[in-house]
Amino acid sequence: MDLSVITWNINSVRLRMPIVEQLLEEYAPDVLCLQETKCPNGQFPFSAIKKLGYEHIVINGQAGYHGVATISRHPIEAEEVREFCNKGDSRHAAITIASPSGPVTIHNFYVPAGGDVPDPEANEKFAHKIDFLNEMSQWFEAEKNNKNKMILVGDLNIAPLETDVWSHKKLVNVVSHTAVEIDLLDQVQRSHDWIDVVRQHIPGEQQLYSWWSYRARDWLAADKGRRLDHIWVTPALGEKSHHAEVIKDARGWERPSDHAPVIARFDLS
């Protein structure tokens, strides 16, 4: 069995159903994890997605903001939706599916963006981002006994490597690339021995982005991107991964999201 997983910050799932369909038709992933669905659970476009062969769906939505959805070709054996920081917002959903190599749990995250000022005293959104990342670390530390193969995807809103941003020098004090955030992300990574499977296939020497601002007149020409969207796996799955890439084309599709999808493929036979 080949397993492919895509993560995509869709920036409104209802508005962008045409390109969700385009992605599912062109790439046919086994699992698609969406963030920023901005869609109350009662209004989620179930039937359009089910028609495309994705009958197994877990949503964690709210009105207006945030929201995640995980859609699968394969039956979902277990699901979990976890609340972080007691904020009542929708930023996580997990599913477990069966595979010939045993159950695989896929966590879908939307980490808070963190506002403008990288100072938790002056900016409560930045404080929330720090708290959220600390809670992730504590949770995965406590989950270390879980023997399931695991995949963690999502908009983590942090670009950790110097080559994950268009200019390390210019962004070193900009939220998403500060040392404080990178240290916290590293702590999350160590909390469950997560491997950055995208960088396993695309060396860290190479510039790589998954988000380009809407504000640039020409996003492609300016190319001032950041790699905010990630796919991590536990070590046993790292060995089984044979491909990963950013689907940069999708940033140029009709009425695009400002994020591009990221895909990883595994041989679980």
Next chain:
DNA sequence: ATGCCCCATTAAATGGGA
């Protein structure tokens, strides 16, 4: 300066994104 765009909610502004 990523930099004047794009979304949802709500009804022409506002908050949030990063």
